[in-house]
Amino acid sequence: MLLNSIRILFFGTIVWGILFLPVPSYVDLTNNNLPIFSDGFMLGTDRLGRNNLALFCYGSMSTILIVVPARLLTILFSFLVSTLTLVFPKRSDFFLSGFVSVSLAIPSLLSALIVISILPNNPISIMIAILVSDWAVVYESLTAKIREIRISPYIAASLCFGAKPYHLIVLHYLPALRSMFRFLFFSGLPTVVMTTALFSYLGIQTSVGDTGPGLGEQISFSKDYFDKSPFSVLLPIIAILTLVYSLGSRNQKHET
Numbered sequence: 001m002l003l004n005s006i007r008i009l010f011f012g013t014i015v016w017g018i019l020f021l022p023v024p025s026y027v028d029l030t031n032n033n034l035p036i037f038s039d040g041f042m043l044g045t046d047r048l049g050r051n052n053l054a055l056f057c058y059g060s061m062s063t064i065l066i067v068v069p070a071r072l073l074t075i076l077f078s079f080l081v082s083t084l085t086l087v088f089p090k091r092s093d094f095f096l097s098g099f100v101s102v103s104l105a106i107p108s109l110l111s112a113l114i115v116i117s118i119l120p121n122n123p124i125s126i127m128i129a130i131l132v133s134d135w136a137v138v139y140e141s142l143t144a145k146i147r148e149i150r151i152s153p154y155i156a157a158s159l160c161f162g163a164k165p166y167h168l169i170v171l172h173y174l175p176a177l178r179s180m181f182r183f184l185f186f187s188g189l190p191t192v193v194m195t196t197a198l199f200s201y202l203g204i205q206t207s208v209g210d211t212g213p214g215l216g217e218q219i220s221f222s223k224d225y226f227d228k229s230p231f232s233v234l235l236p237i238i239a240i241l242t243l244v245y246s247l248g249s250r251n252q253k254h255e256t
Contacts (some may be wrong), residue, residue: 001131003246005246006242006245006246007068007246010060010239010242010243010246010252013056013057014056014057014061015169016057017053017054017056017057017058018058018061019059021051021053021054021057021058022051022054023058023210023211024050024051024054024055024058024212024213025050025210025211025212026049027048027049027050028045028048028049028050029048030044030049031045031049032046032047032048032049033045033046033047033225033228033229034049034229036107036143036231041053043056043231043235044232045229045232046220046221046222046225046229046232047222047225047229047232048097049229052229052232052235053235054212055212055213055218055235055236056235056236056238056239057216057234058081058207058211058212059188059207059211059212059213059214059218060215060237060239060243062123062206062208062211062214062215063193063196063206063210063215063239063240063243064243065123065196065208066123066126066127066196066206066208067189067192067193067196067243068189069127069190070088070126070127070130070131070192070196071130071185071188071192072088072132072185073127073130073131073168073190074131074138074188075138075181075184075185076136077135078135078136078138078139078142079133079142079177079181081096081135082139082142082146083098083165083169083173084141085146085168085174086146086150086168086189087165087166092175096237097155098119100136100139100140100187103135103136103219104136104137104150105142107194108134108137108195109133109198110196111132112129112130112132112133112199113129113130115128115129115132116129116199116204121204121205122205123205123206123208125208126152126196126199126204126205129199130192130195130196132162133195134188134191134192138184138188139174141180141184142177142180142184145176145177145180146173146177149172149173149176155168155172156171158171160250164253169237171240172211186247189247189248190243190247190248191242192239193244194240194244196214197214197215197216198216198217199214199216200213200215200216200217200218200220201216201219201220202216202218203217203219203220214238215221215236215239217241218232218233218235218236219233219236219237
């Protein structure tokens with residue numbers, strides 16, 4: 001009940017802010033560092049005069065718009081790679097085993113930062129960086145489940161009747177992997193939220209379109225002025241923690 005109330009309040013605030021508050025991409029130094037409950041600025045402003053509540057709402061929205069597609073892309077890519085073990089079992093094991101081992105040995109944040117440094121600074125690059133850093137872990141989870149499915153009686157029966165690999169993938173593996181896809185999606189979202197926030201804090205663009213700075217960038221920009229505008233720092237931290245808490249608790253619910 002508490003979790004659902006927090007989730008409704010959090011996402012409801014985001015939707016309300018996007019519908020009724022202007023995009024916080026303008027500078028108004030006449031209204032900078034306003035305290036909470038100021039006229040027209042319920043949660044005050046930052047040192048550039050931007051509405052803290054609008055920054056909270058648009059920064060959270062941008063994070064969600066990056067995190068969800070990035071996680072879906074990672075799972076899709078990992079599944080497509082794992083299907084190679086079904087179509088070309090001997091060749092794929094030879095080529096992929098070493099490549100996956102190297103990917104797992106490299107710290108995920110390091111590999112993501114390398115990709116970010118090579119690609120242009122935009123949200124698509126963030127998604128690719130997340131994919132590169134997380135795909136090997138997702139691949140290992142999927143292939144482990146695929147090995148279990150491969151030895152099941154209905155797979156053996158299908159092979160006896162002449163089923164091709166793509167028939168097995170569509171008719172048997174995909175339905176059997178449905179719960180695994182759901183688990184991998186929700187279990188990975190909190191980590192992707194934190195990674196995206198860290199990228200934003202380091203100055204990497206995580207905002208989608210003209211929606212103002214990301215949550216991490218808001219913290220980095222206002223942390224030295226905490227005494228003048230504390231909500232400019234506290235609100236993005238609350239947004240990050242609420243996203244992680246909501247998505248992580250949802251994952252625990254699916255696990256049980």
